[in-house]
Amino acid sequence: QQTMSQLIVSAMTVIGILVMMIVISPLLALIAVLTVPLSILVTAQIAKRSKTHFVSQWKSTGALNSHVEEAYTGHELVTVFGRSREVEARFEEQNEALYQASYRAQFISGLIMPAIMFLGNLNFVAIAVLGGMRVASGTMSLGDVQAFIQYSRQFTQPLTQIGAMVNLMQSGVASAERVFAVLDEDEEEPDRADAPTPANSRGLVEFSDVSFSYSAEKPLIENLSLVAEPGQMVAIVGPTGAGKTTLVNLILRFYELDGGKILLDGVDIAEMSRDDLRSRIGMVLQDAWLFGGTIRDNIAYGRPDATEEEIQAAARISYVDRFVHSLPDGYDTVIDEEGSNISAGEKQLITIARAFISQPSILILDEATSSVDTRTELLVQHATAVLRSDRTSFVIAHRLSTIRDADLIVVMEDGRIVEKGSHENLLLTRGAYFRLYNSQFVGAGA
Incomplete structure (x- = not known):
């Protein structure tokens, strides 16, 4: 819920800042807007690769939790048959699988923010260079360029926040898939509204x-x-x-x-x-x-x-x-x-x-x-x-x-x-x- 509210706030902020940049300079605004599709493309590619690992992470979490519960409830049987070492070895194996899946998921999804920040810095350089050229030619004032650069910085900040939220949403989507797999099972047929009832309870x-x-x-x-x-x-x-x-x-x-x-x-x-x-x-x-x-x-x-x-x-x-x-x-x-x-x-x-x-x-x-x-x-x-x-x-x-x-x-x-x-x-x-x-x-x- 908090992530969704932040996502809405960031989106509204981007729209408001974009309007102000267009008012100051449509050309520079066009350059700034080019970072949006690039950011979306980069985020989509990284999210696609990290999703598989998030799914694996939650599957491994479920398997590990199941193993811990099973070992705990059946600890007497495990002790009687002397299988403690096997249980510990299986725990280590499943825990390592969880670690590897979690590491890959977090590492790959963690690339989203640096990638967006890098695109934002490129955008800053392009605006500064082009803005300086326009000031030199007299088509823009120095104050407008300075204001535009500040807006561009504020423009990329929400995009960076959105990238961070995508990381959390990827983990949530992977979890939701496991829930939806249960919800998508066939429902039992509903009872009739006029369902008949036996006149007497004989037990025939x-x-x-x-x-x-x-x-x-x-x-x-x-x-x-x-x-x-x-x-x-x-x-x-x-x-x-x-x-x-x-x-x-x-x-x-x-x-x-x-x-x-x-x-x-x-x-x-x-x-x-x-x-x-x-x-x-x-x-x-x-x-x-x-x-x-x-x-x-x-x-x-x-x-x-x-x-x-x-x-x-x-x-x-x-x-x-x-x-x-x-x-x-x-x-x-x-x-x-x-x-x-x-x-x-x-x-x-x-x-x-x-x-x-x-x-x-x-x-x-x-x-x-x-x-x-x-x-x-x-x-x-x-x-x-x-x-x-x-x-x-x-x-x-x-x-x-x-x-x-x-x-x-x-x-x-x-x-x-x-x-x-x-x-x-x-x-x-x-x-x-x-x-x-x-x-x-x-x-x-x-």
Whole structure:
């Protein structure tokens, strides 16, 4: 902002001084004006060369900052594996790259002011020589030449200031390009003004010939059809990369479908508003994420207007209260930024309570028990069983022990449903689920 205001002031100053020089001597004014296109040409050429280095400078700055943050947050892992020297060596390498890019950018852009000053001095010499000749011939007075020389000096000073500002603007433009790269990404489609809403929240979810891919060259989910009845617990299993998490992300409209449709209580979710859709869904992610604040605040994040009784009820259902009472400050215990003052299992239970308190009609558990021990896993299963009768549940799991009592087990491979049924029936068919089950239990027992 300051640079732009200075730029405007300098431009107005140049215009005012130019008018006065024309009044005194149009010929000398023409000579003085010749420095303007020359200054612009020189500035443009230098700026063009320095821009590449400014872009490299900010890219190197981003890479270095990312490396420092990564090394800081993962310092325990770095220490355990004895990789401190490698981290330091990479820091030195990236820091040197930043130094070189910054040096080149500042050196090249720093030539703008000396170049403009040199042109200004040439202009001063030309005006002094020609003005002296005109005084000798009697066509101009000595006072007019003296006044003109002073104006010419003031005329080149703003040009020099503009050159200095170009240096700062080049750095700003290089930074702005990185911001604009994010802003230029495709916007999500806006919600309809007359978006429909389900007449009732039963939790009926229907996939009808759903197709989706992250890139057109690599199809992921093709012509998938599935019905989850209200109150059912639907378990989705399969190898890594089968499309399990993608499937539930499509319910949340994190991505738009390539084909087919998903119905929630008879309404196409593509026509519903995103806020309305997501307010009906509670989700617990594989990586438990807690915000800085108290345990009470983190539970209430699912519904900010929840009462103290509702918060504690959700904590009891998810067994959070079992460990909260052992903490000195109870629900007022402040969780630090990294959540290091509570265990991974306790963090997962809090995220489950956060999902429960929102009272969704659909509950999604994405590997919710991956970070908990066997005892906590049983607590999570009991909590899920209590809520299952009132809402449709989608459970993504690699540990098949958590989904034995599911109403429907869906086995996915390469984005397709290869099997579906109950635990007992799928074992009898001796197909993909049978192989997964044996790899975890029979193989482990052997």
